[in-house]
Amino acid sequence: xxxxxxxxxxxxxxxxxxxxxxxxxxxxxxxxxxxxxxxxxxxxxxxxxxxxxxxxxxxxxxxxxxxxxxxxxxxxxxxxxxxxxxxxxxxxxxxxxxxxxxxxxxxxxxxxxxxxxxxxxxxxxxxxxxxxxxxxxxxxxxxxxxxxxxxxxxxxxxxxxxxxxxxxxxxxxxxxxxxxxxxxxxxxxxxxxxxxxxxxxxxxxxxxxxxxxxxxxxxxxxxxxxxxxxxxxxxxxxxxxxxxxxxxxxxxxxxxxxxxxxxxxxxxxxxxxxxxxxxxxxxxxxxxxxxxxxxxxxxxxxxxxxxxxxxxxxxxxxxxxxxxxxxxxxxxxxxxxxxxxxxxxxxxxxxxxxxxxxxxxxxxxxxxxxxxxxxxxxxxxxxxxxxxxxxxxxxxxxxxxxxxxxxxxxxxxxxxxxxxxxxxxxxxxxxxxxxxxxxxxxxxxxxxxxxxxxxxxxxxxxxxxxxxxxxxxxxxxxxxxxxxxxxxxxxxxxxxxxxxxxxxxxxxxxxxxxxxxxxxxxxxxxxxxxxxxxxxxxx
Numbered sequence: 306x307x308x309x310x311x312x313x314x315x316x317x318x319x320x321x322x323x324x325x326x327x328x329x330x331x332x333x334x335x336x337x338x339x340x341x342x343x344x345x346x347x348x349x350x351x352x353x354x355x356x357x358x359x360x361x362x363x364x365x366x367x368x369x370x371x372x373x374x375x376x377x378x379x380x381x382x383x384x385x386x387x388x389x390x391x392x393x394x395x396x397x398x399x400x401x402x403x404x405x406x407x408x409x410x411x412x413x414x415x416x417x418x419x420x421x422x423x424x425x426x427x428x429x430x431x432x433x434x435x436x437x438x439x440x441x442x443x444x445x446x447x448x449x450x451x452x453x454x455x456x457x458x459x460x461x462x463x464x465x466x467x468x469x470x471x472x473x474x475x476x477x478x479x480x481x482x483x484x485x486x487x488x489x490x491x492x493x494x495x496x497x498x499x500x501x502x503x504x505x506x507x508x509x510x511x512x513x514x515x516x517x518x519x520x521x522x523x524x525x526x527x528x529x530x531x532x533x534x535x536x537x538x539x540x541x542x543x544x545x546x547x548x549x550x551x552x553x554x555x556x557x558x559x560x561x562x563x564x565x566x567x568x569x570x571x572x573x574x575x576x577x578x579x580x581x582x583x584x585x586x587x588x589x590x591x592x593x594x595x596x597x598x599x600x601x602x603x604x605x606x607x608x609x610x611x612x613x614x615x616x617x618x619x620x621x622x623x624x625x626x627x628x629x630x631x632x633x634x635x636x637x638x639x640x641x642x643x644x645x646x647x648x649x650x651x652x653x654x655x656x657x658x659x660x661x662x663x664x665x666x667x668x669x670x671x672x673x674x675x676x677x678x679x680x681x682x683x684x685x686x687x688x689x690x691x692x693x694x695x696x697x698x699x700x701x702x703x704x705x706x707x708x709x710x711x712x713x714x715x716x717x718x719x720x721x722x723x724x725x726x727x728x729x730x731x732x733x734x735x736x737x738x739x740x741x742x743x744x745x746x747x748x749x750x751x752x753x754x755x756x757x758x759x760x761x762x763x764x765x766x767x768x769x770x771x772x773x774x775x776x777x778x779x780x781x782x783x784x785x786x787x788x789x790x791x792x793x794x795x796x797x798x799x800x801x802x803x804x805x806x807x808x809x810x811x812x813x814x815x816x817x818x819x820x821x822x823x824x825x826x827x828x829x830x831x832x833x834x835x836x837x838x839x840x841x842x843x844x
Contacts, residue, residue, distance in 0.1 A: 306476070310438040311336035311469040314402070315344050317445035320477045323373055325349060325364065325728050327357040331377020333404030333417065336469035338375075349728065349757055352749035354381050356721040358388020359747070362397045363725025366708050367683060367733075369522060371398035371452040371460075372725070378404045379417030382463070383424060387715060389459045390428040394712025395543060396520050398457035400448055401429075407467040408436060422463050430458035438471040443478055450481040455488030456607035457520050488606060492623035497631045500578075500602050500619050505637070507576035507600070509644045510536045513559060516543030516711065517581015517605060521625035527580060530629055534639040537648055539567040541582050542692075543711040546684075546701040556648055562693045562843060566651040571599075573647070579603040581625050583712075584614040604628050655698070663812050664838045667691070667766050668698045670817055671738070674764075675700040677825040679734050683708060683726045687719035687739035690772035693843040695738050717746025723761045724754055736762040736824060741794055742771045751804045754830055762824045765797050768837040776842055801832040808832040 308316070314337050318326070325347045330338045341348060351357035354376040365372035376385045382403040392399045406415045422432040431451050433444050441464075448460040492500075504510055512531055518524060524547050531538050531554055538548045539559050548555045557564035559571055571577065577599050602619040603611045611620045621628060657669040671694050678684075681704040686695040688710055701707060708726055710718040723737035744765050754761055766772075771789040778786050801808035811820045811833060820833040 306474065307472055308475050309336065309340065309469065310441050310464070310471050310473050311340040312343070313441045313473055313475045314445065314464065314469070315340040315346070316475060317442060317477060318346055318373060319344055321371075321445070321449050326373040326375055327351055327360040327364070327725065328375030329354050329357055329377070329381060330375075331381050331404060331417070333378035333406060333466045334375060334381075334402070335404075336466065337402070337404070337464070349724075349753065351721070351753050353747070354384035355387045356717070356747050356750050356753070358385050358392065358399065358401065359715075359718050359721035360725035360728075360750075360753075361399050362388065362392050363685065363708055363722030364729040365397050365399060365725075366519070366722075367706065367726045367729035371400050371449055371457075373400045373402065375402045376404070377417070378406055378421075379419045381417075382421035383419050385421075386425050386428065389425050389461065391710050391713045391715040391718065392459045393428040393430075395516055395710065396457045397459070398452040399459040400452055401459055401461045403461065403463045404469070405434070405463045405465040408465045409467075411465070422461060425461050428459065429461050432461040433463065435462065435464045435468050438468050438473045441473065442476060446478045446481055447483060451483070451486065455486075489608070489622045490606070490624040490627055492604070492621050492628040492631050494631070496619070496621050497628065498635070500621055501632055501635045503576055503600055503602060503619055504534065504536070504578060505639065508641070509573060509575040510534070510578060510641065511570050511574035511576065512536050512538045512578045512580065513571070513582055514538060514540045514544035514547045514580050515582025516541070517625055518544055518547045521581060521606065523580070523626040523629050526626055526629035526633060530633055530636055533633070533636045535641050535645070536578070536639075537570060537641075537645060539570055541711070542696055542709065544582065545696055546705050546707040549703045550700040551702065554645075556652075558696055562696065564697060565653070566648060569651050570648055574599060576600045576602065580629070581605060583610050660838050660841065664836050664841075665811050665813065665817055667694050667835060667837045667841060670811065670821075670835055671695055671698040672700065673817070674736075674821050674824060677821045678736065679825065680704050682706075682734040682736065683723070683730075685709065685719040685723040685726060685735065685737040687737070687743040688714045688716045689740045689743055690768075690776070690841075690843050691738050691740045691743070691766045694766075697844070716743040718743075720744065720747045720763060721750045721753075723763070724750060724759050727759050727761050731760075734762070734825070736764060738764045739766070740772060741765055741767040741769065741791055741797070744797070745794065748800065751801070751806065755804050755806065760829055762830075763832045764824070765832065765834045766837050767797065767834050768839045768841065769794065770839050772841075773843070797832065797834045806830045806832055808834065811835040
């Protein structure tokens with residue numbers, strides 16, 4: 306079938322079942338935008354290209370499939386790099402489509418020219434600079450395959466404007482065969498047996514879940530294995546919500562901002578079973594000490610992650626869902642009563658400190674919010690103090706999902722990610738939790754939510770400080786605070802009103818209850834500003 310390459314690009318998205326794309330147009334990508342008009346694909350106009358990438362990220366994480374973001378050449382494409390790096394760090398499958406100057410202008414410093422494939426190279430699974438229009442169907446088929454298989458991640462497709470305009474014979478491939486790219490998905494049977502034997506013989510086994518559990522769609526399997534073998538469970542930040550917070554087998558988040566029961570469990574266990582976790586520096590500070598006392602089992606689809614940060618006794622490359630199913634075929638009920646009793650003794654009752662008049666304890670607010678939100682809610686936490694409060698004090702029930710930027714720690718992520726998450730599953734309640742610093746990196750996306758009637762809830766923790774940096778300066782730099790004061794910030798209630806969004810300010814018990822009731826029950830957009838003491842700490 307004859308059509309322009311731009312029309313072929315749109316048909317490729319149709320063939321992949323894409324219903325929604327996020328983008329910001331410009332001259333170099335206009336042929337593709339024109340072609341999108343002739344499809345049923347819904348385009349969400351973002352207010353900044355990086356936020357388009359974050360919205361696609363939220364969409365991908367909830368849908369479980371690659372999502373699409375679009376930008377023009379030059380500054381548009383370069384603005385996407387933060388979102389690409391964020392997705393790469395957390396293994397989120399994105400297809401990033403950028404326009405480029407005409408082929409004969411590449412390398413001439415033409416208007417709005419940027420080497421985006423070169424610039425983004427450290428943060429993509431693969432990238433394409435399309436030089437032959439006829440290659441577009443193959444390239445798109447490969448891009449979706451690469452992004453969504455193995456360890457998921459972003460793939461960049463850069464298409465010169467003159468390429469988009471050329472006529473081609475369009476036929477979308479039905480299969481992909483890429484030499485050198487053959488991800489291992491099923492665990493080696495012999496090694497699976499060794500892993501099961503080690504687990505079954507362990508006196509103090511411990512399962513640690515990372516974000517790979519979500520990427521592999523293995524939530525049900527890991528819960529079944531833990532409950533069958535009565536193995537306690539902890540998570541990294543990216544693994545939070547893979548296991549219900551109130552499950553008797555769950556002992557919390559590990560790491561420098563984690564809880565005592567989880568960190569002590571790692572110290573005291575004799576066998577640590579890592580599933581889709583990369584053992585980053587914020588999770589395990591002293592991996593060498595752990596190696597000496599503990600057998601380490603590590604499942605990951607990316608062989609490069611196994612043994613990278615901690616030596617492993619039982620490496621197992623494969624898709625977490627498939628490998629866990631192999632283990633479940635062998636699994637028999639076990640009892641670890643003494644071990645579970647030892648860990649349960651470390652649990653502490655939540656207590657919430659009194660705070661100055663006119664402010665609210667943010668940990669208390671998040672605890673109460675979690676008890677009021679509907680089952681299956683998506684909570685998008687930003688980066689900073691608000692992220693830690695959410696991770697440690699939100700009680701995630703069965704079906705809830707935490708979405709946050711873990712590996713890159715990208716401020717401004719929560720609002721756009723929430724928009725994408727809501728569009729991926731409109732039936733779920735979606736709430737973004739951020740600080741007054743992080744919201745000012747993406748608050749322009751309120752216009753996107755209004756324009757496209759995206760029903761999300763937004764909580765802004767206002768303490769007039771870059772709170773996490775302020776804490777670092779207080780504890781590590783003799784309280785020499787600098788460049789952390791957010792003077793000049795807008796009145797967020799008036800800002801919401803400027804966008805036509807209802808808003809409530811939380812300063813005491815009564816207003817807290819009102820806000821939580823509205824956040825959990827109201828239909829439509831809502832902003833809740835929670836006033837927090839400037840010196841309130843994360844833990």
